[in-house]
Amino acid sequence: MNQGNHVLDRARVALGDDFLRAAVRFTADRLRTKKYTATESLGRWEEWRSRGQQIRAHTVAHLDYYLGQFADNVTRAGGNVQFAADASEASQMVLDIIRAKQARSVVKSKSMVSEEIGINHVLEAADVEVVETDLGEYIVQLAKETPSHIIIPAIHKNRQQIKDLFTEAGGENLTTDTKTLAGFARRTMRKKFLEADVGITGCNFGIAESGSVVLFTNEGNADMVTNLPQTHIVLMGMERLLPTFADLEVMANLLPRSATGQNITTYMSVLTGPRREGDHDGAREMHIIVLDNGRSNQLADAKMKEVLNCIRCGACLNVCPVYRQIGGHAYGSVYPGPIGAVLSPVLNQGEQYADLPYASSLCGACSEACPVKIPIHDMLVYLRQRNVERGWVKPAERAAFKGFAFAFAKVGRYKLAMRTARIGQGPLVRDGHIEAKIGPLRGWTEGRNAPALAQQSFREMWGLLEQELKTTSRESGRTGK
Template sequence: MKSSQFKIRARQAVGDADLRSKIKKATGISLLKREQVVSEIADWEDLRRRAHELRKETVDNIDSYLRRFIESARRNNAIVHEADDHKTANKIIYDIIRRVSAHTVVKSKSMITEELHLNTMLEENGIRVIETDLGEYIVQLAGETPSHITAPALHKSKEDIARLFHEKLNIPYSDDPVKLTAVARERLRDEFLKARVGITGVNFATADTGTLTIVENEANARLCTTLPEVHIAIMSIEKIIPSFDDLPLFLKLLPRSASGQRMTSYVTCINGPRSYHNPDGPRQLHIVILDGGRKQLAKHPAWKEALYCIRCGACMNICPIYQSVGGHAYGSVYPGPIGSVITPTLFNMKDAQDLPFASSLCGACTDICPVKIDLHHHLLFERREIVNRGYKSSVEKIGMVLWRWIMLSPGRLEFAGRVGWFFRKLLGKNMPAPGWTPHRQFPRIPLRSFRSIMRSDKKHGK
């Protein structure tokens, strides 16, 4: 899927009433639960401010915190690999898997591995990848990609999942969520026991202690990090936070914003592989740290804010555009408002030029963001950048210049109103306006403008 086809896919999604109702229902429940647990915290705004400052501090000094994290992790006997780009990261991961002659890997949900297209690369090289998060397991069975960063199968109803399991797993049809979950659990348990390599993402990596923290609800990530003999943790550089003491702050913000929970069912803190004094866990812990253009982004005075994101998904849940078109329409690993900010700046601005325009600029995303990223203003700045780079059509550019010229003069505005009124009268509701009238009627233009009514009232002393 490509972001360049956003308009086509968005049009299809908007026409799919069933899809829209599933997305609205799922995001609505998340928002309601979030509202309840956030209202319990009196100093929520202070927490957001503090988190924003900490993210700023980390991103502004990313090289130094990265070095500190790597030193700490190596002290903990983790094997740390740095990858400048996606290709290098994939090669590192593949080489680790090949060295231990593994043919199957179990994997927990990780947006970075989606960014790397890791599953495709491994499968092309003969390695079976088993997604173990229930939502990811569902989208993998369906041959799809996640449509949300925290709820990958948000676009599917329980009936869709029942049909999928019936077809792909050859079980009798049942849309009972408890039965469906039990089937997935039973199938996955065997895979956990057989796999020699477990792959996970990372939610937070603390620079002072080298600790990796993973938050989840199903314990599948914990099984990926403990049962196989090799654990590969994949993270991008912005997952680093300065100190282990900062972790409670982010653990207060993330689950509340993501799933409306006070705390997720499992929070796993990993300090290293098994050792003489700590005999549980994997024999080897590999940490693969991806830059993928982020160090460059961290230098940009405005866009660096995109790296403050803690991937809670709340901005997607609240966004009226996301609610209408869903995640797949964006054609990016990261959908919704943060996806529309990250995709053009981190990946390809030309391909993703429509994404910053997929916003009403209502600011709901900025208001809900737990780390106070000024999302809607970033979307606005990116629109300007896209126009400055010449990616918009000349017709649109001429139209905007003309619009500005009219709006800067009351006389011209009044004249334009009269011209509009004349054509509306002449053509009626068939008056064409590209991009607007194929879906809606042109609005009726009043005979008299507000300005002329005011003038006449003033003249008659009203």
């Protein structure tokens, strides 16, 4: 684990940013409230969740079969499928397609997998212009940042900051008016859409029975990205499959409601292969790159397998008491929040994210919010346990727990430890609570009430009571009462 750049250090920086905290809380609250309204209006939400869980679990359990079926059907529809073992292989595949097309400009619609493999940097290094066309992604691209929320990438930005970014990018003197800012983005992107040689998208779901790629957007930008350039590249995590269109119906109900509180997404595009004879639009080539990058390793891990059920709705972020305070960048991974804390450590090069499972209060709100019932908090505990087994803990923490185990293994040691602690706590107790200003206890007592150890333990009180009862009964016997 990289101790020098720990999530705690980054969290401290985020906690000092009042604007960030207020902005994240405001949007997360809005999304959460809208989600409750949308799920209420649908009715029988728990049944929908259970159905979603069943579909995802079934798909992941038979992933090899459905991947084969999907690839066959894509090929039959005229598309091309490649499987990438890791991020660098996937990036190379994208580069090869772009070079073969002698492409100089790329437009992209929102894709977390593209963030995962860092494709923008790879393409820019190869002198290819890349433009994000989702408004939030476009803002973070101009700011040279990564998304700070899975669904709302620019959740941490206000209108003034966006105006400054757009003004600098366009050389125009803009105002903070929403219509003005959206108008600037629309004008800029229209030109880029028309010029682009290649369009890159992610994939919300791949449908195995037809080889279709399904994209959910609210801005319609994915339709431009997939229809105007002559070549379309899809970046898809290997788990993002559904067996049939009937399964898509369930996900089309679960995902928008959980993500943005909408009853249905504004645009749902279903693409089956490239443009065919007689079609009026569409890319002439469609390449699908299916990324593993550590995912298949989870299939054999009973405790982590369900992480592959995730449909990237972001609902767990909106309810997480940690995410709501520190935002996404403090996680240091492209996947923030509770899902990021379990997904990032298990993808390739996950060692650098081994600290993320500690960025949780283990309250379980994430698991309750998850539309496909992923037990995220159990996974967080499991990953912490795995860190200990791998020796990825601070020496002081290891020594403290060894001492704890030693003292609690025998009654005599336990009693002695309690007596010593009762005496030792003296200088730290204020108004019945422990207040540690320094040392490892500080972090705990700074934000919580840690009651001082009672002067008498329950065992001692019980012992005295037993003694008293015995004495009373002896005396009663003597007096014959």
